[in-house]
Amino acid sequence: MAAAEDTSQRRVSTARERARAEITAELLAAARHQLVEVGAGSLSLRAVAREVGMASSAIYRYFPSRDDLLTRLIIEAYDDVGLVAEQAQANASEQSGAQQFRAVWHSVRRWALEHPHQYSLIFGSPVPGYAAPTDTIAPATRLPEVLLGILTESTTASDSTVALLPPATVASAAAALGPARATMPVASISDAALLAALTSWTTLLGAISFELFGHTHNVVDDSANCRADYFDAQIDLMLLLLGSHHT
Amino acid sequence: MAAAEDTSQRRVSTARERARAEITAELLAAARHQLVEVGAGSLSLRAVAREVGMASSAIYRYFPSRDDLLTRLIIEAYDDVGLVAEQAQANASEQSGAQQFRAVWHSVRRWALEHPHQYSLIFGSPVPGYAAPTDTIAPATRLPEVLLGILTESTTASDSTVALLPPATVASAAAALGPARATMPVASISDAALLAALTSWTTLLGAISFELFGHTHNVVDDSANCRADYFDAQIDLMLLLLGSHHT
DNA sequence: TGTACATCAGTGAACGCGCGTTCACTGATGTAC
DNA sequence: TGTACATCAGTGAACGCGCGTTCACTGATGTAC
Numbered sequence: 001m002a003a004a005e006d007t008s009q010r011r012v013s014t015a016r017e018r019a020r021a022e023i024t025a026e027l028l029a030a031a032r033h034q035l036v037e038v039g040a041g042s043l044s045l046r047a048v049a050r051e052v053g054m055a056s057s058a059i060y061r062y063f064p065s066r067d068d069l070l071t072r073l074i075i076e077a078y079d080d081v082g083l084v085a086e087q088a089q090a091n092a093s094e095q096s097g098a099q100q101f102r103a104v105w106h107s108v109r110r111w112a113l114e115h116p117h118q119y120s121l122i123f124g125s126p127v128p129g130y131a132a133p134t135d136t137i138a139p140a141t142r143l144p145e146v147l148l149g150i151l152t153e154s155t156t157a158s159d160s161t162v163a164l165l166p167p168a169t170v171a172s173a174a175a176a177l178g179p180a181r182a183t184m185p186v187a188s189i190s191d192a193a194l195l196a197a198l199t200s201w202t203t204l205l206g207a208i209s210f211e212l213f214g215h216t217h218n219v220v221d222d223s224a225n226c227r228a229d230y231f232d233a234q235i236d237l238m239l240l241l242l243g244s245h246h247t
Numbered sequence: 248m249a250a251a252e253d254t255s256q257r258r259v260s261t262a263r264e265r266a267r268a269e270i271t272a273e274l275l276a277a278a279r280h281q282l283v284e285v286g287a288g289s290l291s292l293r294a295v296a297r298e299v300g301m302a303s304s305a306i307y308r309y310f311p312s313r314d315d316l317l318t319r320l321i322i323e324a325y326d327d328v329g330l331v332a333e334q335a336q337a338n339a340s341e342q343s344g345a346q347q348f349r350a351v352w353h354s355v356r357r358w359a360l361e362h363p364h365q366y367s368l369i370f371g372s373p374v375p376g377y378a379a380p381t382d383t384i385a386p387a388t389r390l391p392e393v394l395l396g397i398l399t400e401s402t403t404a405s406d407s408t409v410a411l412l413p414p415a416t417v418a419s420a421a422a423a424l425g426p427a428r429a430t431m432p433v434a435s436i437s438d439a440a441l442l443a444a445l446t447s448w449t450t451l452l453g454a455i456s457f458e459l460f461g462h463t464h465n466v467v468d469d470s471a472n473c474r475a476d477y478f479d480a481q482i483d484l485m486l487l488l489l490g491s492h493h494t
Numbered sequence: 495t496g497t498a499c500a501t502c503a504g505t506g507a508a509c510g511c512g513c514g515t516t517c518a519c520t521g522a523t524g525t526a527c
Numbered sequence: 528t529g530t531a532c533a534t535c536a537g538t539g540a541a542c543g544c545g546c547g548t549t550c551a552c553t554g555a556t557g558t559a560c
Contacts, residue, residue: 016501016555016556016557019503020502020503039288042289042375042376044545044547045546045547046546047545054504055504055505056546056547057504057507057548057550058503058505061502062503065548066546066548120372124372125286125371125456126460128285128286128289129286161408161488162484162487165487166483169480169483170480172476172480173476173477173479175468175473175476176473177466177467177477178468179464179467179468180467182465195480195484202454202457202481203446203449205453206449206452206453206456206457207453210449210452213371213372213373214373218384218426219426219427219445220423220424220427221423221425225423227423229422229423230423230424233417234449236412236413237408237442237443237446240409240412261523262523263523263534263535266536267535270536289513292515293513294512301538302537302538303513303514303515304517304539304540305536307515308537312514312515
């Protein structure tokens with residue numbers, strides 16, 4: 001920091017470039033903050049500008065339009081959960097697959113509770129009038145890839161609840177899951193295990209969504225502990241489904 | 248219709264009253280239609296007025312505010328799915344519990360696909376800036392009551408996957424589910440079965456939400472058949488969880 | 495090192511828009527005698 | 528049955544608001560010679 005004047009480097013970032021990066025980050029932070037106040041649908045460029053003390057027109061030096069800002073936020077959110085999940089897995093990498101699964105889902109839930117509006121940006125109802133561009137696909141796969149990685153290593157489908165499904169049911173579901181096999185590295189996973197994996201995805205993201213969106217009022221006790229316990233039980237249930245319930 | 252002039256009745260509906268009821272219904276229909284176009288967050292009184300060809304100020308003869316209109320729509324939506332589910336169960340009442348469960352969930356999914364915005368009004372991310380009044384609680388319980396009714400009659404928890412959960416896990420989840428026991432008629436259901444029931448609720452509503460909100464792109468084939476097959480498989484998986492997998 | 499020009503960040507006014515809600519009003523429907 | 532008054536539905540103009548985006552501008556930072 002003290003000796004940062006080494007101008008001899010090839011790729012020097014000029015003062016302007018550094019300022020631009022900093023201000024872009026500041027704008028994104030303000031936008032994230034706006035999201036907390038107001039929700040994605042009514043996120044407003046003018047409010048963001050107000051928060052950082054800029055003229056509203058200045059934003060257009062950084063983002064070509066409101067939709068573009070939204071896209072940036074969405075990508076950021078996907079990368080954010082993705083990273084959180086990757087770290088949780090890394091920290092638990094010495095433990096069993098089931099423990100890694102638990103660690104990752106806990107980290108995702110914690111992230112969701114801490115960033116509810118970023119969560120609903122990517123897992124809630126779609127933002128009206130906004131169409132996600134293809135840039136969002138890659139970051140969106142980080143979290144699923146972590147989970148599939150764990151399951152590929154530790155699932156023993158024969159030993160799980162899915163094994164009790166009629167083969168015809170599994171077969172027709174498997175036929176429907178062509179795109180999943182094409183998109184993700186799941187070649188080594190059986191149809192039944194893939195179905196169970198996706199169901200656990202649905203269940204646990206559904207559980208987080210319901211908790212966040214208030215659909216568990218009058219169902220689950222409002223205290224943080226109770227909510228966590230309930231989520232824990234659902235994780236364990238999913239591990240039974242997946243057949244990786246060795247602690 | 249021809250002989251409708253029997254004015255002798257005690258509770259006659261005057262012409263004004265009839266007109267009022269009709270127009271209220273027409274406004275609600277227009278609002279529902281607006282919802283389809285635009286999503287709940289940006290439903291606008293003026294657009295509703297435009298659609299029925301009234302001055303925007305006239306709406307205030309029927310609804311005191313925009314929030315009140317939203318509340319009416321929410322209640323309508325809950326009653327609508329509730330009714331659909333009740334009818335599905337009634338039609339299948341001669342069949343097994345598992346079949347009734349399947350019939351009800353299929354009817355719910357079908358309703359959701361036909362009325363996506365009414366669905367996300369009640370099961371999606373909350374409408375920003377809107378706080379639901381208590382009038383919505385009663386209609387919101389119709390669907391869960393149908394499902395719990397079926398499960399109370401047909402669940403045999405001992406025979407299900409939940410039975411494999413460690414007792415400690417079940418116990419702490421059960422402690423969290425106090426409000427559920429207080430709100431719903433579930434006295435005769437075991438803790439494990441209640442947990443499984445709520446998990447099936449989460450999973451299947453989650454599945455419908457993800458399908459509707461486009462989160463299954465690149466995962467499940469886009470064709471209607473494939474989607475239905477996938478949903479079917481998830482229902483069956485939940486029946487295994489619930490221990491009511493006798494056809 | 496110094497000058498001349500190009501690039502870029504940021505400003506502030508303005509555009510046209512749609513919104514929820516209020517208000518004083520007109521005219522039709524209902525009610526009491 | 529007829530009149531006098533009260534109730535209500537619907538109108539249209541107006542309020543104040545916030546929005547996304549454009550535009551001509553000023554001044555600072557960067558670049559070429």
